[in-house]
Amino acid sequence: MATQRAHKAARLMISPSVILLLAWMIIPLGTTIYFSFLRYNILTPPASWTGFENYYYFLTDPAFIPALVNTLVLVLGVLAITTIGGILLALLLNMEFWGQGIVRILVISPFFVMPTVSALVWKNMFMNPVNGLFAHLFRAFGLQPVDFLSTLPLLSIVIMVAWAWLPFATLILLTALQSLDSEQMEAAEMDGAGWLSRFFYLTLPHLTRSITVVVLIQTIFLLAVFAEIYVTTAGGPGYASTNIPFLIYNLSLKQFDAGMGAAGGVIAVIIANIVAFFLMRAVGKNLEL
Amino acid sequence: MARQTTTGQRALVTLVAWGIGILISFPIIWTVLTSFKTEATAIASPPVWFNFDWTLQNYIDVNTRSDYARYFMNSVVISIGSTLLGLAIAIPAAWSMAFQPTKNTKNVLMWMLSTKMMPAVGVLVPVYLGLRSMGLLDTRTALVIIMMLMNLPIIVWMLFTYFREIPGEILEAARMDGANLRNEIIYVLTPMAVPGIASTMLLNVILAWNEAFWTLNLTTTNAAPLTAFIASFSSPQGLFYAKLSAASTMAIAPILILGWFSQKQLVRGLTFGAVK
Numbered sequence: 001m002a003t004q005r006a007h008k009a010a011r012l013m014i015s016p017s018v019i020l021l022l023a024w025m026i027i028p029l030g031t032t033i034y035f036s037f038l039r040y041n042i043l044t045p046p047a048s049w050t051g052f053e054n055y056y057y058f059l060t061d062p063a064f065i066p067a068l069v070n071t072l073v074l075v076l077g078v079l080a081i082t083t084i085g086g087i088l089l090a091l092l093l094n095m096e097f098w099g100q101g102i103v104r105i106l107v108i109s110p111f112f113v114m115p116t117v118s119a120l121v122w123k124n125m126f127m128n129p130v131n132g133l134f135a136h137l138f139r140a141f142g143l144q145p146v147d148f149l150s151t152l153p154l155l156s157i158v159i160m161v162a163w164a165w166l167p168f169a170t171l172i173l174l175t176a177l178q179s180l181d182s183e184q185m186e187a188a189e190m191d192g193a194g195w196l197s198r199f200f201y202l203t204l205p206h207l208t209r210s211i212t213v214v215v216l217i218q219t220i221f222l223l224a225v226f227a228e229i230y231v232t233t234a235g236g237p238g239y240a241s242t243n244i245p246f247l248i249y250n251l252s253l254k255q256f257d258a259g260m261g262a263a264g265g266v267i268a269v270i271i272a273n274i275v276a277f278f279l280m281r282a283v284g285k286n287l288e289l
Numbered sequence: 290m291a292r293q294t295t296t297g298q299r300a301l302v303t304l305v306a307w308g309i310g311i312l313i314s315f316p317i318i319w320t321v322l323t324s325f326k327t328e329a330t331a332i333a334s335p336p337v338w339f340n341f342d343w344t345l346q347n348y349i350d351v352n353t354r355s356d357y358a359r360y361f362m363n364s365v366v367i368s369i370g371s372t373l374l375g376l377a378i379a380i381p382a383a384w385s386m387a388f389q390p391t392k393n394t395k396n397v398l399m400w401m402l403s404t405k406m407m408p409a410v411g412v413l414v415p416v417y418l419g420l421r422s423m424g425l426l427d428t429r430t431a432l433v434i435i436m437m438l439m440n441l442p443i444i445v446w447m448l449f450t451y452f453r454e455i456p457g458e459i460l461e462a463a464r465m466d467g468a469n470l471r472n473e474i475i476y477v478l479t480p481m482a483v484p485g486i487a488s489t490m491l492l493n494v495i496l497a498w499n500e501a502f503w504t505l506n507l508t509t510t511n512a513a514p515l516t517a518f519i520a521s522f523s524s525p526q527g528l529f530y531a532k533l534s535a536a537s538t539m540a541i542a543p544i545l546i547l548g549w550f551s552q553k554q555l556v557r558g559l560t561f562g563a564v565k
Contacts, residue, residue, distance in 0.1 A: 010389035013381035017445055018397065020378065024438045025404050031415035042418070089309070097303035105549050106310035109317055112548035114499040116519040117537040121320050123523075125530060131332040133319070140335070166313065168559075175556045176564050210564040217559060224408050227501035227516070231523040245410040245502075252414045253506065265411035276406035280399060 029269065035262035042256040054263035058251075061260075066239040067247040070154055071271075074161065074243055075222045079215060081162040086169030086214065087207065093170070094177045104174075111167040115227035122160045123149060123232045153233045153241035160228050165221075169214045176210035177203070216279045223272055244268050317541070324348070324534035331530040347535035357518070357539065364514035364540075366429050367504075368497035371436035372490050375444045378437075380486070383448035388457070398449065401442040409439070409502050420507060429512045432504065436497045443496070444489055447558045451485025488554035491547060498544045515540040 036054050040047035058064060093104060110118070126132050127148035135145035148156040180203065188198050226245045229235055235242035235250060242250070248268060252261025311318070323331050325343045351357050386394045416435070417426070425431040455478070463477045501516040508517050519540055522533045548555070556564060 006389055007391075010385035010391075013385040014397070016378045017382035017401070017441060020438065021401055021404050021441060024441075025407060028412035028415045028419075029407065031419070032412055035414060092302070092306055092309065095302045095306075097299055097306050099303065099307065103306045103310035104552070106314040108548070108552055109314045109545060112495060112499070112545045113317060113541050114516050114519065114544070115501050116505075116516045117320075117541055118316070120519060120522055120533060121316050121537060124533065125319060125323065126316065131334070131530070133336060136334055136336055163313075163316070171552060171556055172560060172564050210560070213560045213564055220405060224410065224502065226410070227505060227520070230501075230505060231520050245408065248410045249413065249506070253417065258414045258418070261414050265408075265414065268408045269411040272406050272408045272411075276403060280403065 032262045032265045032269075035258055036266050038259045038262075040257075040259040040262075042252075042258050047259070050259065054259045055267075058260050058263045058267065061247075063239045063242055063247050067242045067244050068271075070239075070241060071223065071243040071245075073154060074158060074225060075219060077158045078162045078165060078222055079218055081158070082165045082169040082218065083211060083214060085162075085166050086173045087211075089166070089170040090173035090177050091203075093174050108167040108171050110163050111165070111171075113164065115164065116231055118164055119160055119228040119231045122156070122163075127156055149233050150237055153237065157225070157228055157232065157241050160232070161222065161225055165218055168218070172210050172214050173207060176207050180206050219275060219279060223275065244271070317545075320534045321538050322534075323530055324538045326531050326534075328529055328531045331534070347531045348539070351532055351536045351539065355518070355536075357536070360513060360515050360518040361539070363429060363508075363512055364498055364516075367432045367436055367512075367514055368494045370429070370433040371440065371497050372444075372493040374433060375437045375441050375493060376448075376486065376490060379441060379444040379448055383445050383452055386445075387449050387452035387455070398446065401445055405439075405442045413506060417506065427508050427511045427513075431507060432512055432514075435503050435507070436500060439500070439503070440493050440496055443559075444493055446561050447489040447492065448485060450557070450561045451489070452482060454485075455481045488551065488558055491551045492555060492558045495544055495548055495551070 035047075037049060037051060038047040039050045039053070089107060093100070093107065097103075113121075124132070126134050129135050129145045129147040132145075132148075134148065138145040146152070185198065185202060188202055193201070224245055225243060226249065229241055229243065229246045230249075233241040235246045239247075244264070245268065248261050248264040251257050251264055322339075324347055325345070326337065326341050327344060327346070330337050330341045386398065420426045420431050459477060459481075460473060463473050468477065498514075499516065501520070504514050504516045505520060508514070519537060522536065
């Protein structure tokens, strides 16, 4: 067997992907780290060396702590809603009823709506305090309409993002539910296990792996939520709905402070890597290759 | 589950499930309905449901007053272009990792996935400045390449997952039966690989079509796809609900339909076969 040759061919076939990803990782990231040590305004170069000043200013920026907290609230809030909601929805859709196919399509549809569309539809047609459907609804019950995006900006963003990701969680969990051994279920029922104990001792353990996957994939995307904030609140009012990505975008492309934006970028990468470290371990355990 | 349910139970579940299904997809349904109204009906209070004069005027207006066709073409070129480019680079890699695994394969795959963890915003500034100095800001070329790089780890992973399920014994059996390499590839491998490649392609088109961070930050007019076009409606002078709805409907319809057909593959693809 030409194992030697086969190995060489294999390496050759992998190399374009590896080289590209390596370059994509090293070049921009290296540049970001380099910029983060410069006093660098995009509009008025040249840049000058400042050491850790950008980090100091970024970490003590009045927007940093709110942005960090908002990022966490956004990620954890959406994860909680989509995971719990997804389990309940999956249980419902797994039951027998008429029109399962159509309901399934209705439930998963929000996942395919591009974030700018979903943000504008929620902002104008639902949350608008004058013409939005929620305002009509509030008035119909004799209540004062709420101006969601200016009084509850972060909650509004959480609602929009959770709406987009609930279908994903539901779909994954439903697929996992369908592979649940029904004989085991029936045996447990025969033995007198109630609905709740069947759920906690059979269904939930069976779903652990898929819940891990849902959390992993959603976290990757939720740490980077941007478009929804960009087209609705622009991070405001104040910093009430600014998350880390939006803060960095604001510093680098709105205030043209490339140095401080880059320092923020490095910090965002560090945060993502801390999260990734734990997630990858969970996944490494859960996915056998 | 094969348990028996009574008709009564089933009717109740049907009612609840439909109610929730309609509730969840309601923003989409409402947008599509609004796109056929006049601006006055669109903001009428109380809201008008079905009994209005249906009109196609908003669709005509969006097409004539804006460059909708160009944004649409940009979306098509960027999503399909980046997907094809990504496939061309990823197929050989995934192929060799699936059929010639070494003790490093798992590490390489994990490392590739970890590049997906790098927040885009962390590298926005250098990418922006680099493209600007190369004169590639606001070009389709730049977006095709960036979108390809963003999705490459996912493409490799998905293809790897699909390829790994092609049993090696089939190849050996074909060889035993006297198939040469050419026939082996054409008659045995390709038919088994094509469905996986097609699913990967479908999912990456969906991901690239909806991606908004890079398109919003790296395009202004020339290369702006539908994500950026829709975002331009957020300015106060763009506040026409019926037109916004028509533009939105046109932006999401192709991907929505593609998504309905690929829901099964979506689960396998996005979870790398970890959930079955």
